[in-house]
Amino acid sequence: MEIGDLLNTPQAGDDGQKKEKPSPLLSLQKDLDFYSDSIQEVANEIRKEGLSEYPIFIAHQHEVNFGELILDRHELARDWSIQASTLEEFEERGVIRPDKKARFIKHYKNADTHMCLFVVVPQGANFVFYPYKSGKSSTA
8 A cells, every 4th residue: 555545535525525635644744755764764774683674664643552762743843753663563462463474575565665654543554655755775
C-alpha cells in the first residue's frame, strides 16, 4: 500500500453527494518529507548493527507504547511522532503473526529507497511504504 491510497477518502456532503475531504494524513506526508533523512539514518543503523533487516517506523499522533521514540511531534512542532521498531518486535508482540511473516517480507520494499511505516489513526492502523525524499542509500 502506498500513502496515496490513504488520502482523500470521500465523505458524504449536506446534499448526500460524496465529496472529497482532505485527509489528516496529508500532514503525515509533509512530516515524512521533513523527517525523511532522519528516518533513513535510523533505518540504516538498525540494519548495519544487525538488529533487523526489516526496520518499521510507527507514525502516530497519540501515545504508543511500541518501539522507541525517535521523532517527537511536540519537540519538533510537527503533527506526527515516529517510533522505531523492527519486524521482530512486531512478531513478538503479535502484530505480525508467524504464519504471515513470509508474506510481509515478500511485500517489504527495498529499505534503501523506502521507509516501512505502521500508520496508527483513530480508525485503525496499516502498513505503508513511502519513498525517502533524498534517495540516499545505505551505501552512500
